[in-house]
Structure formats: C-alpha cells, structure tokens
Amino acid sequence: MSDTALPAAATTPPAAPAKEETPFRRFVRSFVEDRLALFGLALFLLIVLLAIAAPLIAPQNPYDLASVDVMDSRQPPGAVSGEGFTMWLGSDGVGRDLLSGILYGLRISLMVGAFSGILAATIGAAIGLIAAYNGGRTETIIMRLVDLQLSLPSVLVALILVAALGKGVDKIIIALVMVQWAYYARTVRGSALVERRKEYVEAAQSLGLSHARTVFRHILPNCLAPVIVIVTVQTAHAISLEATLSFLGVGLPQTEPSLGVLIANGFQYMLSGSYWISVFPGFALLMTIVSINLVGDRLRDVLNPRLEK
Amino acid sequence: MLAFVLRRLAQALFVIAAMLVIVFFGVNVVGDPIYMLISPEMDQQQIAETARALGLDRPIWEQFLVFLKNAAQGDLGRSFVHGESAIKLILHRMPATLELAFVALVLAIVIGLPLGLYAGLKPESRLSRFIMAVSILGFSLPTFWVGLMLILTFAVSLGWLPATGRGPTVSILGFETSLLSLQGWKHVALPAFNLALLKISLVIRLARAGAREAALMDYVKFARAKGLSQSRIIGVHILKNIMIPIVTVLGLEFGSLVAFSVVTETIFAWPGIGRLLLEAITRLDRPVIVAYVMVVVVLFVTINLLVDLVYSALDPRVRLTEATS
Numbered sequence: 002m003s004d005t006a007l008p009a010a011a012t013t014p015p016a017a018p019a020k021e022e023t024p025f026r027r028f029v030r031s032f033v034e035d036r037l038a039l040f041g042l043a044l045f046l047l048i049v050l051l052a053i054a055a056p057l058i059a060p061q062n063p064y065d066l067a068s069v070d071v072m073d074s075r076q077p078p079g080a081v082s083g084e085g086f087t088m089w090l091g092s093d094g095v096g097r098d099l100l101s102g103i104l105y106g107l108r109i110s111l112m113v114g115a116f117s118g119i120l121a122a123t124i125g126a127a128i129g130l131i132a133a134y135n136g137g138r139t140e141t142i143i144m145r146l147v148d149l150q151l152s153l154p155s156v157l158v159a160l161i162l163v164a165a166l167g168k169g170v171d172k173i174i175i176a177l178v179m180v181q182w183a184y185y186a187r188t189v190r191g192s193a194l195v196e197r198r199k200e201y202v203e204a205a206q207s208l209g210l211s212h213a214r215t216v217f218r219h220i221l222p223n224c225l226a227p228v229i230v231i232v233t234v235q236t237a238h239a240i241s242l243e244a245t246l247s248f249l250g251v252g253l254p255q256t257e258p259s260l261g262v263l264i265a266n267g268f269q270y271m272l273s274g275s276y277w278i279s280v281f282p283g284f285a286l287l288m289t290i291v292s293i294n295l296v297g298d299r300l301r302d303v304l305n306p307r308l309e310k
Numbered sequence: 311m312l313a314f315v316l317r318r319l320a321q322a323l324f325v326i327a328a329m330l331v332i333v334f335f336g337v338n339v340v341g342d343p344i345y346m347l348i349s350p351e352m353d354q355q356q357i358a359e360t361a362r363a364l365g366l367d368r369p370i371w372e373q374f375l376v377f378l379k380n381a382a383q384g385d386l387g388r389s390f391v392h393g394e395s396a397i398k399l400i401l402h403r404m405p406a407t408l409e410l411a412f413v414a415l416v417l418a419i420v421i422g423l424p425l426g427l428y429a430g431l432k433p434e435s436r437l438s439r440f441i442m443a444v445s446i447l448g449f450s451l452p453t454f455w456v457g458l459m460l461i462l463t464f465a466v467s468l469g470w471l472p473a474t475g476r477g478p479t480v481s482i483l484g485f486e487t488s489l490l491s492l493q494g495w496k497h498v499a500l501p502a503f504n505l506a507l508l509k510i511s512l513v514i515r516l517a518r519a520g521a522r523e524a525a526l527m528d529y530v531k532f533a534r535a536k537g538l539s540q541s542r543i544i545g546v547h548i549l550k551n552i553m554i555p556i557v558t559v560l561g562l563e564f565g566s567l568v569a570f571s572v573v574t575e576t577i578f579a580w581p582g583i584g585r586l587l588l589e590a591i592t593r594l595d596r597p598v599i600v601a602y603v604m605v606v607v608v609l610f611v612t613i614n615l616l617v618d619l620v621y622s623a624l625d626p627r628v629r630l631t632e633a634t635s
Contacts, residue, residue, distance in 0.1 A: 157569040164591040165336040241452040248454045283455050294450045
C-alpha cells in the first residue's frame with residue numbers, strides 16, 4: 002500500500018509543472034469519493050453560513066435587552082413569544098429565543114475555534130521549522146518543551162491557563178493557542194527534518210538563497226499536508242475545549258454567550274424538566290464538532306496515505 | 311541501567327521544579343485575591359492587615375522563597391477560603407477522585423476490550439463498523455455534553471440512577487470508599503461511565519489494531535493448526551499479546567483520567583479534587599490551585615517514570631536508543 006502512496010505524497014512540490022491533472026484536482030477527486038466526508042463538509046459549510054447570517058435570519062437579537070421579555074422565559078419548543086414569533090426551540094431562563102441564541106452562539110464558538118486554530122498553526126509551525134532547521138541546542142530545548150506540554154492533558158493545561166489569564170474572548174484564544182501549538186511544532190519538525198535532507202533544499206542553498214527564504218518558501222510548503230489535517234482536528238478540539246471551559250464557568254463570560262455558555266445556563270433547569278435549554282445548543286455543538294471531524298478524517302486519508310486510519 | 315534510572319529521575323525532578331515555578335508565578339500574576347476575601351465594610355487599614363496576615367503584601371519573589379521553604383517541608387500554603395492547609399484539603403478529597411478514576415479505568419477495559427477484539431477479528435462485519443463509528447463519536451463528543459445526556463436519560467427521564475453526589479462511604483484501611491453498598495454503586499455508575507467514555511474508545515482502537523495484527527501471526531496460525539478452540543486462541547494467545555500495549559497506555563492514561571475528572575465531577579457534583587480545583591479557580595484561591603497542580607503533576611511524573619522504568623527493564627532496546635541519541 003505504501004508503495005503506491007509514496008509517489009502521490011512526493012510529487013506535490015509547489016513548483017510542479019502543470020499537468021493534465023494537477024495535485025489539487027487529484028486531491029479534490031479523491032476527497033469527494035467518500036460520501037460521509039462530503040456530508041460532513043456540506044454540514045460544516047451550512048453551519049458556517051448560518052453563523053455568518055445569524056443577524057439576518059435569527060428571529061430575535063439576544064443581545065438586545067429591549068426585545069427580550071422575561072414573561073417568555075422557559076417556554077417549551079414551539080411556543081409563541083410575547084412579540085408574536087414562534088420560538089421553534091423554546092426559550093431560555095431569561096426569556097431569550099433559543100434558536101436565535103444558538104445562531105449567535107455559533108458565531109462566537111466558530112470564531113474562537115478558527116482564530117485559535119490558525120494562530121496556533123502559524124506559531125507552532127514556525128517554531129517547529131526553526132527547531133528542525135537550526136538543530137542543536139535550540140531544537141533540544143524546543144522539543145523538550147513540546148514533550149513536557151504534550152505529556153499533560155489539554156484540559157488541565159487549559160484550566161491552569163484560564164486560572165492565570167482570567168475570562169474573556171482574547172484570553173480564551175490565548176489559552177487555546179498555548180494548548181495547541183505543541184502539536185503543530187512536533188508535526189512540522191518531523192516533516193521538516195525529512196524535507197531538509199532532500200536535494201531541492203541543497204539546490205536552494207547552493208543557489209545562495211537566504212535561510213528564511215529556504216525555510217519558508219521551499220521547506221514549509223512541503224510540510225503543509227499534515228498541518229492541514231491537524232488544523233481541522235485541532236479546531237474541532239478547540240471548539241470543544243472552549244465549550245467545556247465555558248460550561249465549567251471559567252471560559253467565556255455571560256456577555257459573550259458561546260454554545261458552552263448556553264449549555265451551562267440551561268444545566269440548572271435540566272433537572273426540573275426544561276431539557277431544551279441545554280439540549281439544543283448541545284446538538285448544535287455536536288453537529289459542528291462531528292462535521293469538522295468527518296472532514297478531518299477524510300483529509301488525513303487523502304493527504305497522508307501512509308498513515309493507517 | 312543505573313545511569314538510565316538516574317537520568318530519568320533527574321528529568322522527572324526537573325519537570326516538577328519547572329511546573330512549580332511556572333504555576334506559582336502564573337497564578338500570581340492575575341487578579342488580587344484580597345478583593346475576593348474582604349468584606350465590603352472593611353476599611354483600608356483592615357484590608358492591609360488581612361493582606362499582611364496572608365503574606366500578600368510582600369514582593370512576589372519573597373513570597374516565592376517563603377513558598378519554596380514551606381514546600382520543602384510538605385506545606386503548600388493555606389487555603390485563603392477554607393483557612394486549612396491546601397495539601398490537606400486535596401488529600402482529603404483525593405479518595406473520591408481516585409475511586410471514580412479507578413472505576414472508569416475498569417469500565418474502559420471491561421467494555422472496550424471485548425468490543426475492540428470483536429472489531430479486530432471480524433473487521434468486515436456490520437457490527438464492527440458500527441463499533442468503530444461509535445468509537446469515533448466517543449472521541450469527538452465533548453465529555454460534559456455526554457454527561458448532560460446521561461443525566462437527562464438515566465436520572466431525569468428514567469429515574470433509575472441518582473444524578474448528583476456520592477453514596478454513603480465506608481472507611482477501609484483509612485481509605486473512604488463508596489463501592490461497598492448498592493447505593494454507592496448507583497451513584498458512581500453515571501460519572502464513571504462518563505469519565506470512561508474517551509478511554510473506552512481508546513481501548514477499542516488499541517484492541518482492534520492489536521487483534522488485527524495478531525490474527526496474522528504465525529503463533530495464531532500454529533495454534534489453529536494444532537486444533538485449539540477459537541475461544542482458547544482468542545482468550546489465551548491473542549489476548550495475552552495485545553494486553554501489553556493496552557495496559558501500558560491505560561497506565562499512562564490514569565493521570566489524564568484524574569485531570570479530566572474536573573469536568574465530570576462538576577457535572578455530577580462528585581466531591582473530589584476536580585471540583586475543589588474549579589472552586590479554587592473561580593475564587594482565586596491560589597494556594598489550592600498551586601497545590602492541586604503540584605499533586606497532579608507529581609502523580610503524572612511518577613506514573614510516567616514507573617512506566618518508563620518497567621518498559622526499559624522489559625525491553626533493553628529502549629535503553630540503548632536512549633543512550634545513543
């Protein structure tokens with residue numbers, strides 16, 4: 002199996018001459034072969050679209066206190082609000098329409114996940130490249146740090162970080178980046194070590210290109226495939242972790258109601274039977290995470306056939 | 311071998327020392343716990359007195375030196391909120407968490423191993439595919455969400471199991487346990503399953519991979535040729551060989567169970583150290599946060615060290631590659 006797979010991975014340098022089938026087309030073709038992954042991608046795009054369009058499609062602006070009526074609190078799904086619109090998913094403890102709350106909550110959850118994922122990927126990849134290219138003492142120190150961090154569970158690291166940083170969107174993103182960077186650093190270092198010994202790097206160096214150019218224009222693009230896979234998986238992980246922290250009350254504040262905050266708010270009503278306040282935001286969270294993971298799973302198979310699932 | 315042990319020991323101590331410094335300074339840069347502890351009626355002088363009594367008026371490096379001196383004697387400070395020794399608070403709550411983590415670990419093996427074995431030995435069957443799909447879900451579902459669903463299903467809708475708290479405890483050899491009564495088991499069932507879910511998925515994957523590999527080995531073919539029964543081949547020959555990596559991984563994962571218990575304990579109101587940590591974080595109870603992290607890090611490092619040493623004793627190649635690298 003690895004025999005057929007190796008050329009596919011090796012013939013994707015950025016400067017490959019355009020052929021009948023570009024690496025990108027081949028990638029798309031093999032990605033769509035899996036129905037489940039396609040479904041995941043469609044679901045994810047739908048969720049993103051809903052989140053972006055939230056102010057346009059939500060029946061109510063949950064931030065606007067004037068439109069929220071306490072008389073509407075804890076209404077079951079399908080009830081009609083005081084303003085006359087149907088609350089398809091019911092309302093929460095202070096009378097906000099739950100569907101609107103979820104749409105707005107998705108915005109925050111996705112934004113936090115995407116921001117922290119991209120930031121962590123950039124920082125982690127840069128550190129990993131530096132470690133692999135410089136070697137020696139720099140590499141030893143960086144990799145020891147990576148090992149140290151990866152040996153501790155992410156929930157614990159994140160909890161300690163938010164204990165030190167406090168609440169707020171910016172602080173949660175910082176905490177999530179600090180939890181995730183090590184995965185990227187380790188992966189990028191691994192592939193960069195392999196790439197560094199290849200002939201094109203030697204060629205670049207003998208052409209007199211600067212170190213920075215060699216690293217970022219030549220080595221980095223060849224290390225990107227595994228990074229893309231980790232970005233998807235880690236973004237899902239970041240969204241889940243943010244929801245967990247917010248649920249525990251140490252993540253986002255009430256003024257930034259992500260899905261985790263919504264679920265936490267509903268938890269106190271759950272034992273008395275108002276299940277919907279927690280359950281529906283929970284399903285939204287679940288759909289988001291599962292759809293990203295489905296895409297990530299397929300990306301891993303397509304981009305790195307050497308890795309057995 | 312001795313050089314290897316000493317090196318590992320030095321590494322472990324270095325990790326503990328590094329965490330000590332990071333956590334102490336990390337926790338101390340944010341917020342002023344004094345404002346959480348005073349009552350609104352206090353005047354400036356009383357506030358200053360409270361700060362002095364807790365040692366909060368001194369410069370941070372001086373606080374650190376005092377902390378180090380006390381830590382060397384096994385005292386990690388007094389809780390601001392409870393007024394008790396932080397380490398005592400944690401040790402007092404520890405049995406509940408260890409009990410939960412232990413039951414979760416047992417569940418992971420009891421549930422995960424048979425499912426994983428089946429999926430590995432019959433990879434093409436419908437049930438196997440279903441098992442693997444569930445294990446993917448088990449990996450991606452957030453623990454707290456599953457906990458909510460468990461409460462909703464088994465406590466609220468069906469009313470079979472209690473949703474919160476720990477059952478009556480009995481003291482055995484100084485260790486408080488609730489596993490001796492039916493009521494205790496009822497209380498531990500939901501949280502333990504919740505905590506175990508990730509590990510069940512992990513065991514399923516490990517057992518499946520191991521079983522698939524082992525089924526192709528010569529010793530299995532030979533056992534079959536000898537006419538041994540299927541159950542004996544699986545139960546003795548395959549199981550014995552795949553248990554080594556599973557037990558190793560689970561040993562390492564025990565620490566992560568303790569760490570993850572923060573989430574589970576909060577949902578199920580389980581009186582362990584995870585909830586203590588969360589309370590400490592929300593109230594800026596620095597000594598308890600620091601003490602918790604130190605206890606968990608020491609637990610982690612000890613487990614990792616033991617697994618490393620046992621491994622290298624069993625497999626000399628580990629030592630050799632370590633020495634040459």
